[in-house]
Amino acid sequence: MQKLQGRLEICATRRTGYPERMSHTHDHAHTEHHFRATETVRDVVIGMSDGLTVPFALAAGLSGAHVAPSVVVLAGLAEIAAGSIAMGLGGYLAARTDAEHYSNELQREIRETRELPAKETAEVEEVFEGFGLTPEQIRPIVATITSDEKRWVDFMMKFELNLEEPDPGRAAKSAATIAVSYIVGGLIPLAPYFGADNLRTALIASVGVTLTALAVFGGVKARFTGIPIWRGGLQTALIGGLAAAAAFGIARLFQ
Numbered sequence: 001m002q003k004l005q006g007r008l009e010i011c012a013t014r015r016t017g018y019p020e021r022m023s024h025t026h027d028h029a030h031t032e033h034h035f036r037a038t039e040t041v042r043d044v045v046i047g048m049s050d051g052l053t054v055p056f057a058l059a060a061g062l063s064g065a066h067v068a069p070s071v072v073v074l075a076g077l078a079e080i081a082a083g084s085i086a087m088g089l090g091g092y093l094a095a096r097t098d099a100e101h102y103s104n105e106l107q108r109e110i111r112e113t114r115e116l117p118a119k120e121t122a123e124v125e126e127v128f129e130g131f132g133l134t135p136e137q138i139r140p141i142v143a144t145i146t147s148d149e150k151r152w153v154d155f156m157m158k159f160e161l162n163l164e165e166p167d168p169g170r171a172a173k174s175a176a177t178i179a180v181s182y183i184v185g186g187l188i189p190l191a192p193y194f195g196a197d198n199l200r201t202a203l204i205a206s207v208g209v210t211l212t213a214l215a216v217f218g219g220v221k222a223r224f225t226g227i228p229i230w231r232g233g234l235q236t237a238l239i240g241g242l243a244a245a246a247a248f249g250i251a252r253l254f255q
Contacts, residue, residue: 039170041224043177047087048217051185053240055079056210059189060244063203064251069196076193080186088179095171102163109153109161113146120156121146127159188213207244214240 055076062072113120124145128138146152157163167173192205215233222232 039167039174040177043091043174044181045221046091047084047178047181048185049236050083050087051080051182052188052210052214052217053243054083055186056189056206056240057243057247059193059206060203061247061251063199063206064248065255066199069193069199069202072193072199072202073190076186076190080183080190083186084179084182087182088175091178092171092175095166095174099166099168099170102157102166105161105163106153106157109156110149113149113152113156117146120152123160124152124155127155185213185217207241210244211237211241 058079059072059076062075109120121142124142125135125138128141133141145155157165189206189210192209193202196202215237217233218236219229219233221236222229225232
């Protein structure tokens with residue numbers, strides 16, 4: 001596979017004029033740093049984003065309706081419970097769907113390599129033609145790949161379908177991560193209301209702590225995605241603030 005990887009790198013160089021290494025560590029000890037969000041990080045982002053925003057907007061809306069702080073806490077906890085379950089279930093079903101899709105495509109590729117080897121071989125050749133290789137260069141590479149069924153199928157799954165084998169326990173992990181992240185995020189805007197006697201004071205404290213949490217969360221997310229930290233923090237805080245302001249304004253309007 002190392003020889004094949006080396007040939008793929010040469011293919012990329014011929015096609016673009018620049019070396020595109022399959023590895024991120026080069027021979028002269030230069031290391032490229034690229035962030036590739038893991039599935040767990042994406043789940044945390046999904047859960048925290050909604051967890052910070054939705055209960056915040058709910059608490060602001062109820063505060064605009066001048067209900068007791070205890071009512072805000074009770075309604076907020078109910079929303080966090082329902083929201084975490086719904087979000088976790090959504091993550092579970094999404095991961096299960098990905099796993100089922102991969103399994104179905106894998107079986108289809110196995111069947112096609114056995115029943116339609118000429119067609120599948122031609123598809124392998126097309127992949128390398130896209131890199132600008134000549135038929136003479138392609139022939140030995142294709143022969144190496146198609147000589148082993150597992151290698152052949154793995155190649156087709158990755159380079160033709162762009163599919164990676166999912167973690168078998170991904171669905172349960174995704175559900176738990178999203179749900180817990182939602183709960184953690186949702187408790188932040190509700191915290192000032194616990195034991196509060198004055199609704200206005202609790203609302204002001206909730207706005208301050210939640211907007212700060214949103215800005216920090218947005219900044220951390222931006223740090224990993226490559227955009228300026230200040231922009232990520234500002235965007236996230238602005239979205240959460242607008243949602244809360246809309247809920248508060250509607251509650252006051254129809255009170």
